[in-house]
Amino acid sequence: MDARERYFWDLNGYVVAKGVMTADEIAEANEIVEKYSHTIRVGGSTARDSKTFAGTGRPMLPGVLEYPQPDCLPFRKMLAHAAVVSRLKVMCGPGFRLDHGPMFIVSVKGTAGHTMHGNGEPHRPHVAYTHQNGMPYTGGVTVAWQLHDCKPAMGGFACVPASHKANFRMPRGVRTGDNDMGVIMQPVVEAGDIVFFMDSAQSHGAWPWKLDTGRRSILFKYASRTSVRSSHGLAEPRTYWDEHLIDGMTDEQLAVMYGPYSNHRGEVPSLDVSEDGEVGIEHKDDVNGRREKRRVA
Amino acid sequence: MTQKEVDAANNAIDTHTDRIKSGEANRLSRGSKSLQGLGRPSMGGTQLMNIEKPHCDIFRRMLVHPAIVRRLRVMCGPGFRLDHGPQFIGGVKGTSGHRLHGSGAPHKPNVGYHHQSGDPYVGGVTVSWQLTEVIEGRGGFACVPGSHKSDFNPPEGVTTCDDHRGAVIQPGAQPGDVVFFMDGAQTHGTFPWLNDHERRSILYKFASRTAVRGGGRTVASPDIFWDDDVVDDMDDEQLAVMWGPGSGVGAPSLEVDDTGTVSIKNRSA
Numbered sequence: 001m002d003a004r005e006r007y008f009w010d011l012n013g014y015v016v017a018k019g020v021m022t023a024d025e026i027a028e029a030n031e032i033v034e035k036y037s038h039t040i041r042v043g044g045s046t047a048r049d050s051k052t053f054a055g056t057g058r059p060m061l062p063g064v065l066e067y068p069q070p071d072c073l074p075f076r077k078m079l080a081h082a083a084v085v086s087r088l089k090v091m092c093g094p095g096f097r098l099d100h101g102p103m104f105i106v107s108v109k110g111t112a113g114h115t116m117h118g119n120g121e122p123h124r125p126h127v128a129y130t131h132q133n134g135m136p137y138t139g140g141v142t143v144a145w146q147l148h149d150c151k152p153a154m155g156g157f158a159c160v161p162a163s164h165k166a167n168f169r170m171p172r173g174v175r176t177g178d179n180d181m182g183v184i185m186q187p188v189v190e191a192g193d194i195v196f197f198m199d200s201a202q203s204h205g206a207w208p209w210k211l212d213t214g215r216r217s218i219l220f221k222y223a224s225r226t227s228v229r230s231s232h233g234l235a236e237p238r239t240y241w242d243e244h245l246i247d248g249m250t251d252e253q254l255a256v257m258y259g260p261y262s263n264h265r266g267e268v269p270s271l272d273v274s275e276d277g278e279v280g281i282e283h284k285d286d287v288n289g290r291r292e293k294r295r296v297a
Numbered sequence: 298m299t300q301k302e303v304d305a306a307n308n309a310i311d312t313h314t315d316r317i318k319s320g321e322a323n324r325l326s327r328g329s330k331s332l333q334g335l336g337r338p339s340m341g342g343t344q345l346m347n348i349e350k351p352h353c354d355i356f357r358r359m360l361v362h363p364a365i366v367r368r369l370r371v372m373c374g375p376g377f378r379l380d381h382g383p384q385f386i387g388g389v390k391g392t393s394g395h396r397l398h399g400s401g402a403p404h405k406p407n408v409g410y411h412h413q414s415g416d417p418y419v420g421g422v423t424v425s426w427q428l429t430e431v432i433e434g435r436g437g438f439a440c441v442p443g444s445h446k447s448d449f450n451p452p453e454g455v456t457t458c459d460d461h462r463g464a465v466i467q468p469g470a471q472p473g474d475v476v477f478f479m480d481g482a483q484t485h486g487t488f489p490w491l492n493d494h495e496r497r498s499i500l501y502k503f504a505s506r507t508a509v510r511g512g513g514r515t516v517a518s519p520d521i522f523w524d525d526d527v528v529d530d531m532d533d534e535q536l537a538v539m540w541g542p543g544s545g546v547g548a549p550s551l552e553v554d555d556t557g558t559v560s561i562k563n564r565s566a
Contacts, residue, residue, distance in 0.1 A: 063526075065527050066524075066526040066527055069530065076531060076535055079531075079535050079538060080534040080535045080537065080538055080551060080559050081559070082553045082557040082558070082559050085551045085552070085553050085559050086553045089550075089551070089552070089553075093406075094550035094551075094552075094562065095548055095549075095550040096538065096550075097538050097539065097540050097541070097542065097548065098538045098539055099542075120413075121413065121414055122414070123411065123413040123414065123416065123418060124507075125374075125406075125409075125411065125418045125420060125505060125507065125508065126505075126506075126507030126508065128411070130404065130406065130409070130411065132401075132402060132404040132448065133402055133403070133404070133448060135404065137404060137406045137409075139406060139507075167413065167414060222538070223542065224406060224407075225407075225542065225543070225544065225548065226405075226406065226407030226420075226508060226509045226510070226542055226543065226544050227406065227407065227507060227508065227509075227542065228507045228508075228509065228542045229507070234516050234521075234522065234541070239516070240513070240516060241343070242343075242347075242515075244347050245343050245346055245347045247347075248350070249357060250357075250361075252361045253357050253360050253361050255361070256360060256361055256377065256378050256379050256503070257378065257379055258378050259378070259512075259513060259516065260378070260504070260506065260507055260508065260509045260513065260542055261506060261507065262506070262507050263376055263506055263507075268376060268506070270370075270375040270376040270377075271361060271366045271370070271375075272366070272370065272375075273363045273366050273367045273370075277363045278363070279361050279362070279363050279366050282375065
């Protein structure tokens with residue numbers, strides 16, 4: 001990562017590495033996609049309440065790292081590719097790691113966009129962007145390999161440049177794309193390029209796919225060494241600690257014994273103290289109320 | 298803690314003194330003249346929470362005491378968790394200090410302190426319960442107030458305490474008091490213990506929900522952290538990015554040479 005690219009990254013929260021894959025590598029990966037196309041699963045629409053992003057459910061291709069050899073190899077090669085390592089060492093710091101994924105998006109013409117999500121505010125420390133003494137620190141970076149071209153205004157990854165530094169919440173019109181004030185842009189990328197973006201720190205999503213050729217983006221979700229983005233099965237106390245340590249613990253004690261976990265869906269309990277000084281599990285309605293209050297504020 | 302609770306904790310320690318190990322003299326003072334002394338007695342790991350009942354009860358109670366929960370919800374955010382510990386730190390007259398460590402710079406994102414839009418965010422907070430009296434200036438926990446916001450590395454004279462120019466303080470505390478500090482973000486350590494009575498502190502190392510400090514070692518290696526199908530036959534460079542989260546878990550890091558070849562970084566380089 002050179003000084004120019006680092007400047008762009010710090011300023012915008014995303015950067016495109018051009019022409020990383022050769023034509024042969026692109027063709028080989030695409031052939032494997034065709035071979036496994038019967039395993040594609042179509043999910044629900046990711047447009048939620050947006051008119052602009054409306055469309056059909058999003059198709060995904062699961063498990064590419066687990067394909068039998070040699071079919072997994074082109075995708076495993078992406079995992080620790082020189083173009084990725086040289087940049088993530090700067091973006092996340094040495095010792096970056098794959099947090100989850102890869103998530104393979106294989107949209108077809110008419111597939112819905114994805115409402116914009118992530119932002120500098122509210123602050124999420126595990127994925128936030130900070131800068132100190134000449135060094136950038138990003139908790140989470142998503143690396144999106146492109147196997148097909150994404151043409152201007154024809155759909156695909158979209159973002160709000162510089163939103164990783166926002167101190168105010170994203171307005172509803174930007175989230176839905178219905179009144180975005182012109183702040184959402186779509187980087188134009190070609191097959192073989194990679195998009196690096198500050199997933200969650202940056203406001204990002206996707207425009208509906210309008211091309212006859214499908215969208216083919218493979219998203220590897222990296223994190224810095226000590227940051228956790230995903231929901232992982234290992235967080236449960238009985239898995240994370242030796243059993244004799246937690247045997248006989250109360251529910252309140254167990255609540256602080258979970259391993260690290262992003263807890264997007266509130267599966268992990270959190271504690272609160274009542275007015276009379278009693279510690280108890282925070283009720284899900286209270287958690288949701290707190291989240292709603294933050295969203296509306 | 299009430300006096301009864303302090304007594305229960307001290308009684309539990311007295312019953313398990315065979316588990317207390319003394320470290321090497323001056324291993325923790327690391328080149329400091331001011332902090333020199335005898336090896337520090339301690340009981341590491343998670344032993345205090347899994348000693349037999351009823352002795353473990355008081356340490357489990359400290360884990361989610363209202364005084365802790367109320368403060369950590371603000372400091373770390375709801376959903377804070379125990380990262381590692383609790384660690385028992387003892388001291389007898391003449392026990393060495395611990396050279397100061399941690400600071401706002403270099404920035405360590407997992408334990409860094411931030412503030413945005415009215416909320417503080419701390420990756421790691423250590424909660425230190427006192428079972429005996431700590432007299433100001435007579436040894437025990439010492440820190441550099443304000444250092445979690447420092448943009449410069451602490452000078453050697455500060456970390457050794459040999460020439461700290463008043464930057465380092467050592468607060469007093471009574472048995473039953475709790476000290477909360479930004480372990481890793483704040484420059485902190487210990488002054489040598491000068492009292493006739495023992496030092497007895499129990500340190501719980503908490504983290505925010507998505508930060509990892511020293512914990513998680515047992516689940517971090519790729520073969521445990523991921524399903525076999527995902528990591529089977531991966532090469533060393535690919536496995537290097539498949540380690541679970543953790544500080545000091547033994548995960549290698551990668552580098553790219555001028556020819557574009559990715560390899561495991563030599564740790565001594």
